[in-house]
Amino acid sequence: MARVVVDVMLKPEILDPQGEAVVNALPRLGASGVESVRIGKRIEIEFAGDADLGAAREIADKLLANPVIENFTVRVEESAEQPA
Amino acid sequence: MTRVGVVTFPGSLDDADALRAVRLAGAEPVRLWHADRNLRQVDAVVLPGGFSYGDYLRAGAIARFAPVMAPLVAAARGGMPVLGICNGFQVLCEAHLLPGALTRNSHLHFRCRPQGLEVANNRTAWTNRYAVGDQVVIPVKNIDGRYTADVATLDALEAEGRVVARYVGGNPNGSLRDIAAITNEAGNVVGMMPHPEHAVEELTGASTDGLGVFTSVRNHLASVGARA
Numbered sequence: 580m581a582r583v584v585v586d587v588m589l590k591p592e593i594l595d596p597q598g599e600a601v602v603n604a605l606p607r608l609g610a611s612g613v614e615s616v617r618i619g620k621r622i623e624i625e626f627a628g629d630a631d632l633g634a635a636r637e638i639a640d641k642l643l644a645n646p647v648i649e650n651f652t653v654r655v656e657e658s659a660e661q662p663a
Numbered sequence: 664m665t666r667v668g669v670v671t672f673p674g675s676l677d678d679a680d681a682l683r684a685v686r687l688a689g690a691e692p693v694r695l696w697h698a699d700r701n702l703r704q705v706d707a708v709v710l711p712g713g714f715s716y717g718d719y720l721r722a723g724a725i726a727r728f729a730p731v732m733a734p735l736v737a738a739a740r741g742g743m744p745v746l747g748i749c750n751g752f753q754v755l756c757e758a759h760l761l762p763g764a765l766t767r768n769s770h771l772h773f774r775c776r777p778q779g780l781e782v783a784n785n786r787t788a789w790t791n792r793y794a795v796g797d798q799v800v801i802p803v804k805n806i807d808g809r810y811t812a813d814v815a816t817l818d819a820l821e822a823e824g825r826v827v828a829r830y831v832g833g834n835p836n837g838s839l840r841d842i843a844a845i846t847n848e849a850g851n852v853v854g855m856m857p858h859p860e861h862a863v864e865e866l867t868g869a870s871t872d873g874l875g876v877f878t879s880v881r882n883h884l885a886s887v888g889a890r891a
Contacts, residue, residue, distance in 0.1 A: 594809075596769050596770070642720070645757065647763060647811075
């Protein structure tokens with residue numbers, strides 16, 4: 580199996596009120612110096628065989644992200660398992 | 664009799680109210696199911712409010728791929744009147760029948776209240792029974808209702824008169840340029856965040872101002888039929 584990771588983020592010019600709510604909560608943790616927080620989505624796609632980046636890009640473009648408001652990146656995740 | 668279909672997706676909430684509004688407007692309501700592969704000879708379609716497919720991923724993102732959407736998109740491109748209310752508006756944007764997107768309310772709160780609107784375009788299939796400048800009260804009921812598009816798209820919508828209604832007396836969700844409803848270039852596809860189907864009877868609504876949306880489509884179809 581091969582895993583492809585798709586990261587979806589709101590475009591920089593799109594308001595992210597959830598990120599703003601997190602920034603506003605940070606002083607309550609005592610965290611300071613944070614200027615901005617933006618919240619996105621990480622989606623993991625498992626392919627039965629080899630990773631198909633082209634297919635993953637199409638899935639991301641047509642369904643996982645809305646290109647009107649979001650950008651996405653697609654990458655193959657190297658296996659974290661130790662070789663036998 | 665004019666047949667107006669209302670699509671039920673898994674998670675639709677307002678399909679029964681929309682069917683009732685169609686009946687009160689004097690048209691024949693027709694139930695459509697998300698898995699239908701044809702539109703059962705309807706003359707117009709309403710995509711109702713709710714949380715289709717649980718709003719998973721993004722509101723409307725998965726409903727766009729429902730089987731019923733293929734004939735619906737083709738019919739809409741051919742001029743059939745299509746109205747998306749709330750979640751239906753989100754579906755129409757995801758399906759690229761309307762520009763822009765609906766994002767999380769700027770204040771992060773669900774808003775459910777009667778809302779003042781001003782009609783900005785009465786040349787659409789769904790608003791021809793109103794006058795431009797009419798102020799009406801129709802409920803809003805959403806958390807992902809903030810209309811968003813890039814500046815070029817917003818400018819084009821305004822220049823082409825495609826903003827159908829604006830919020831007045833307070834913007835309930837942070838919508839850009841107070842946009843509550845828009846239309847496509849042809850005026851047959853309209854998306855609106857407020858719920859006209861909840862404002863059709865004195866007993867249950869804040870007003871009866873929403874009924875005109877449903878009588879408008881009857882009027883539109885009658886005039887199209889008379890010309891044909």
